[in-house]
Amino acid sequence: MTTILQMDFAMDGPFGDEMADQFKELAESINEEEGFKWKIWTENPETKEAGGIYAFDSEDAAKKYLDKHSKRLKGFGIRDVNAKIFEVNEKLTEITFGTKI
Helix, strand or coil: CCEEEEEEEECCCCCHHHHHHHCHHHHHHHCCCCCEEEEEEEEECCCCEEEEEEEECCHHHHHHHHHHHHHHHHHCCCCCEEEEEEECCHHHHHHCCCCCC
């Protein structure tokens, strides 16, 4: 089973290559999280929003990471974090060329 964590929040930047440079260590640390499978980083400089789509091997792992990352974001001055947790329908995801789960 795969659990998806979807997060987004308002952020003034950085975006693009600058974001990739500044958040490289954070990205590498996420790989070490319990139950973590992958993350897609999302950004919209025009609306000043960022976030990500994460895959975990359980709902429990996703919830633990959500709690940890929400606290980290608050430390960065980001107060309002939108987050949702979903289970993946693997059969339909395979049909539509979703990531092999």
